[in-house]
Amino acid sequence: MTQEEKLKKASSVFSPAAPIETRDLFFGRIEQFQKLNEAINERGMHSVIYGDRGVGKTSLANIASLVYKGVTVSKVTCNRTEDFKSIWQKALNKVSFNLNSKKIGFTAKSTPKTIQLDLFLPEKETIDSKDIESVLSNLDNKLLFIFDEFDSITNTDVKTRMADTIKLLSDNMPNITILIVGIALDVNELIGHHPSVERCLLQIYTPRMSNSELGEIIDGGLAQIGIKINSPQRKKIIEFSTGFPSFTHLLCKHAAIHCLQSNKSMIDKDDLDFAIDKALENSAQSIKNAYQIATLSSKSETLFSEVLFALASSEVDQFGFSSKRDILDSLFNLSGKNYTSQRINYYINDLCSESRGKVIEKIGEKNNVRFRFRNPMIKSFILMKMSSNKSNKK
Numbered sequence: 001m002t003q004e005e006k007l008k009k010a011s012s013v014f015s016p017a018a019p020i021e022t023r024d025l026f027f028g029r030i031e032q033f034q035k036l037n038e039a040i041n042e043r044g045m046h047s048v049i050y051g052d053r054g055v056g057k058t059s060l061a062n063i064a065s066l067v068y069k070g071v072t073v074s075k076v077t078c079n080r081t082e083d084f085k086s087i088w089q090k091a092l093n094k095v096s097f098n099l100n101s102k103k104i105g106f107t108a109k110s111t112p113k114t115i116q117l118d119l120f121l122p123e124k125e126t127i128d129s130k131d132i133e134s135v136l137s138n139l140d141n142k143l144l145f146i147f148d149e150f151d152s153i154t155n156t157d158v159k160t161r162m163a164d165t166i167k168l169l170s171d172n173m174p175n176i177t178i179l180i181v182g183i184a185l186d187v188n189e190l191i192g193h194h195p196s197v198e199r200c201l202l203q204i205y206t207p208r209m210s211n212s213e214l215g216e217i218i219d220g221g222l223a224q225i226g227i228k229i230n231s232p233q234r235k236k237i238i239e240f241s242t243g244f245p246s247f248t249h250l251l252c253k254h255a256a257i258h259c260l261q262s263n264k265s266m267i268d269k270d271d272l273d274f275a276i277d278k279a280l281e282n283s284a285q286s287i288k289n290a291y292q293i294a295t296l297s298s299k300s301e302t303l304f305s306e307v308l309f310a311l312a313s314s315e316v317d318q319f320g321f322s323s324k325r326d327i328l329d330s331l332f333n334l335s336g337k338n339y340t341s342q343r344i345n346y347y348i349n350d351l352c353s354e355s356r357g358k359v360i361e362k363i364g365e366k367n368n369v370r371f372r373f374r375n376p377m378i379k380s381f382i383l384m385k386m387s388s389n390k391s392n393k394k
């Protein structure tokens with residue numbers, strides 16, 4: 001590969017803002033992938049992929065749609081304004097039916113011999129599960145319908161109709177699989193509570209990525225560009241990502257470009273420092289604003305940033321919470337100063353309040369209060385900010 005080709009490759013291999021579309025760039029998620037496989041291969045089974053924002057749900061659904069041979073896939077990205085009829089219209093429009101062979105396929109436009117399936121929908125304004133069943137009846141092919149960003153649908157009626165459709169298709173049309181994808185902490189939040197549907201709905205939770213999965217993204221991506229990374233910087237990228245693959249992509253992309261532009265073949269501290277500044281600059285505006293609101297002060301001697309830095313580098317329990325003791329210890333490690341618990345209380349309480357955008361959330365009572373960042377992505381931002389401050393001081 002020429003230098004120019006490598007630079008181009010660095011920007012395509014690492015895509016912080018776009019879901020993965022090809023198998024060679026998809027890493028980890030073995031357990032989730034196996035479950036999805038089960039759902040698609042088991043007759044009458046449907047599935048739902050749910051989890052936090054930005055953990056890789058769409059990427060998982062995209063790869064699922066690539067690997068199943070002989071399955072026609074139709075993927076729809078839902079939005080707030082849609083109703084049950086419009087999401088199915090979009091989904092069925094992507095599937096064409098061959099009038100001669102009575103087979104279906106995936107085509108962008110219809111030809112004289114083919115017709116898009118949405119044309120079989122009744123004209124009436126609202127439709128229900130039975131109408132979908134009737135459009136899909138008499139089809140022998142295996143079909144996978146993916147409804148991404150289903151969380152943007154707030155209308156409970158749409159959710160109920162979708163649950164009814166899943167149940168009906170499960171009972172009567174075992175070749176069809178519906179995959180619902182969206183941000184949620186539990187499945188009920190995404191599609192509502194429907195006990196009769198639970199048995200035919202395989203739930204796939206996508207947690208934040210593990211350190212070893214993030215490591216695979218780094219190593220697999222860099223191998224495709226033909227460069228390496230030294231071990232301390234690799235560790236830092238994993239630490240700063242806090243389980244979110246988009247930060248891994250963002251840091252790797254800029255570090256790789258900087259490394260190549262400096263005619264090197266190994267990413268070092270210089271490249272990562274550059275990438276961190278770029279990542280801070282390119283972070284979502286909402287994250288930058290949240291940090292600004294949390295730390296804004298007219299006085300010079302405040303500890304808002306310090307307390308946020310301390311929380312970001314504190315020990316955490318399995319739910320990501322830290323105790324006040326953990327925060328004090330980490331504050332001591334960072335500054336060498338012993339602050340009184342009372343002084344720190346003031347800052348922590350303020351950071352939990354509306355006036356500071358509730359950047360920190362608190363659970364528990366009295367001696368057992370614990371804290372964490374309300375938006376987990378802010379932790380990554382703060383860890384990068386700390387690193388950037390440190391290298392700029394030198």
Ligand SMILES: Nc1ncnc2c1ncn2[C@@H]1O[C@H](COP(=O)(O)OP(=O)(O)OP(=O)(O)O)[C@@H](O)[C@H]1O
Nearest residue numbers: 015016019026027053054055056057058059245246
């Ligand atoms: N398995 C994976 N391997 C490599 N990169 C991944 C993987 N999963 C996700 N990514 C990367 O992580 C970022 C977020 O992925 P994706 O858009 O799929 O997440 P999401 O959960 O659908 O996000 P949202 O909640 O915003 O819809 C993208 O940059 C994507 O390229």
Ligand SMILES: [Mg+2]
Nearest residue numbers: 057058059149
């Ligand atoms: Mg998504």
